[in-house]
Amino acid sequence: MDDPYKTLGVAxxxxxxxxxxxxxxxxxxxxxxxxxxxxxxEERFKNVSQAFTLLSDKKKRAEYDAGGMAGMGGMAGMGGMAGMGGMGGMGxxxxxxxxxxxxxxQAGRGFDDVGDIFSDLFTDFGTQQKGPPPKGSDxxxxxxxxxxxxxxxxxxxxxxxxxxxxxxxxxxGATDGQILRLRGQGDRSLHGGGMGDALIExxxxxxxxxxxxxxxxxxxxxxxxxxxxxxxxxxxxxIDGPVDIKVPEGSSSGSMLRLRGKGFAGSKGxxxxxxxxxxxxxxxxxEALKDFLETWTPPKxxxxxxxxxP
Numbered sequence: 001m002d003d004p005y006k007t008l009g010v011a012x013x014x015x016x017x018x019x020x021x022x023x024x025x026x027x028x029x030x031x032x033x034x035x036x037x038x039x040x041x042e043e044r045f046k047n048v049s050q051a052f053t054l055l056s057d058k059k060k061r062a063e064y065d066a067g068g069m070a071g072m073g074g075m076a077g078m079g080g081m082a083g084m085g086g087m088g089g090m091g092x093x094x095x096x097x098x099x100x101x102x103x104x105x106q107a108g109r110g111f112d113d114v115g116d117i118f119s120d121l122f123t124d125f126g127t128q129q130k131g132p133p134p135k136g137s138d139x140x141x142x143x144x145x146x147x148x149x150x151x152x153x154x155x156x157x158x159x160x161x162x163x164x165x166x167x168x169x170x171x172x173g174a175t176d177g178q179i180l181r182l183r184g185q186g187d188r189s190l191h192g193g194g195m196g197d198a199l200i201e202x203x204x205x206x207x208x209x210x211x212x213x214x215x216x217x218x219x220x221x222x223x224x225x226x227x228x229x230x231x232x233x234x235x236x237x238x239i240d241g242p243v244d245i246k247v248p249e250g251s252s253s254g255s256m257l258r259l260r261g262k263g264f265a266g267s268k269g270x271x272x273x274x275x276x277x278x279x280x281x282x283x284x285x286x287e288a289l290k291d292f293l294e295t296w297t298p299p300k301x302x303x304x305x306x307x308x309x310p
Contacts, residue, residue: 004051004064012065016056023052136187136196143168143180143200147207150174151217151239151264160185160198168200173215173265176204209237215272216263222281223247225289238262238274245276253280 005012008022028034030045055061143158153172159165166185179201186196211218221236231249235242238259245257255278263272283289 002047004054007047007051008055019052019055023048023056027052133189133191133193135194136189138186138196138199140199140201142203143170144203144205145170145174146205147210147212148239150176150202150204153265158200166198170202171265173271174202174204176202178202210239212264213275214264215266215270217272217274218277219274220277220279222279223251225280225282228252228278228280236274236276239264247278251278251280253278 005014008014008019008026010018010022014022026048027045030041030048032038032042032045035041054064139161141158141160143156145156149156149170151173153170153174155167155169157165158168166182168180168182170180179199182198182200184195185198188195209219217239219237221234223232223234226232227234227247228251229249231251232247233244234247236245236259240262243259243262245259247257248255257276257278259274259276261271262274265271
């Protein structure tokens with residue numbers, strides 16, 4: 001091993017705090033979890049750890065400074081530093097380098113908080129934690145629903161990544177982009193914690209006739225000229241099934257009728273309304289209607305575009 005002072009980038013007169021600071025900086029930069037697969041960084045990490053272990057022990061540092069440790073051969077007497085090969089796997093299952101260091105440095109170590117340095121370092125990389133171990137990762141999956149399924153809710157089966165199928169309870173009035181959380185249906189923890197969650201994102205397909213406006217449902221309803229002029233009772237589709245409504249006499253295209261409580265379920269349990277827009281539709285090729293309109297004279301003062309004049 002090279003000169004431990006050069007390895008840590010400190011002067012031979014460096015204080016304990018300066019050595020500790022240099023080590024923390026290098027160890028975090030070179031840790032295998034920070035640079036996975038980087039063999040050069042892994043080798044430097046081993047050397048940095050060896051250098052710090054030597055210089056953090058006042059007795060061994062004094063021996064080194066006095067030339068009592070020929071080259072780095074004396075490192076072999078530091079409690080089996082050949083075990084540093086395992087340091088390449090720190091942060092991975094089965095490797096617990098910091099606990100070995102803590103045990104070896106109890107006798108005669110110069111820094112009162114050497115163990116704390118290792119504890120902080122490994123906590124940064126997830127190998128030593130306070131509290132319960134982290135749960136597994138969450139997984140995401142989309143669930144495509146048609147308009148009516150979103151309106152009415154119900155159970156739907158979804159296949160998660162990996163091929164596992166689960167039932168999802170879709171609430172009535174579900175919205176496009178809404179995410180449903182299935183607790184404990186995610187990935188397993190690598191650290192002995194609980195299962196992650198499955199996050200199901202809802203994708204709502206468009207409907208041929210209905211459209212959504214918040215908790216309200218909108219519908220354009222074709223009616224005949226006679227139904228509009230004379231008034232009538234007509235059947236209207238809703239998300240709950242067809243109902244009859246009364247078209248007022250003299251209705252125009254664009255007139256709006258409201259069916260209360262026939263919309264989507266709201267967040268507070270109150271349902272929205274269905275808004276029905278009347279659209280007068282004329283038949284094609286109706287000669288009788290054409291003959292009638294040719295002889296029809298609008299009432300005096302009637303102007304359908306009166307409101308559009310500047």
